[in-house]
Every structure is written in C-alpha cells, then in structure tokens.
Amino acid sequence: MAFFLAFQSQALHTDDQTGHALPGSRTFEDVVKKRGGEEPETHDLRIVGALINPEGGENQPTHTGRPESVTLLNRTPNIVLLNGWALVDKNKERQNLDGLSIEAGGILKVRLDGSPMTLGNSGGTITLLDEAGLKVDGVSYTKKEGKQAGWTAVF
Secondary structure, X not given: OOOOOOOOOOEOOEOOOOOOEOOOOOEHHHHHOOOOOOOOOOOOEEXXXXXXXXXXXXXXXXXXXXXXXXXXXXXXXXXXXXXXXXXXXXXXXXXXXXXXXXXXXXXXXXXXXXXXXXXXXXOEEEEEEOOOOOEEEEEEEOHHHHOOOOOEEEO
C-alpha cells in the first residue's frame, strides 16, 4: 500500500531539465477524474523481459554472441509502428526504435548490440518512450537479476 501526494495541476510527464509538462501529458486531476483516455497503469505496449547479463563476459573471448536485449509486447489488435520511439536506460542512454514495428498481439526482441544503451549488471531501469517522448512503460531490476548470466528477467 502506498500514499502519494501531488498537486492536481501537476503533470505526469515532465521535461528532465526544466520540470515543465511535456506536450500531451495528463495532470493528476485528469487521472483522478478519469479524463484523457485510458488509465496510466494500462499500456498498449509493455516491457515484459530483458536479457541483462548474457553468458560469457561481454567484450570477452568467452562471450556467446547473444547481446543484451529487451522484449516488448503489443497488447493491441493493431500493428504498432515504432518510429520515434526509444528505450532508455538508467543513465538516460537511448536505443532508438526507428524502422521497427510490432504486429498485433506480438512480441519484439530489441537487441542492444552496438547501442549506447546498456543494462548494468548491478541493477537498473528500462523505460519505453513513445514518439512524443512520453513514458509508456518502465521497469526496474535488481543486482541479483543482473548477475544471473544467460537468464532473461521477466517483468
């Protein structure tokens, strides 16, 4: 159980530098009065898994070649085009998803090889942003999950 306090005019999504509301962001008043679309805990796309620590040392001769990856699920009955979308790690490094799509009810495994985005083995976060830069979903993982070589964390 948790208790959160917020001003009713406070926006759900804000700019990292200034704290001002991002375009299209709903306020807490909208959420409480159920205005502005679906509830914030119900997302069309979700982060459902991540291979945080591939077997073998990354950038080492024993590395198996399976890069870190993030698995997304499309819950909708429609194909979702991901142009302008991005995944972001705890250090705000991005993996752009331009040119990718997820079929209706499908999954997409996003490989992070060659990306500035990394999944730290000491715990971290993964955020999915839409084309407007708004958070669609976000997950966190622990140091214990990050140390499990070869296993995919499930969220």
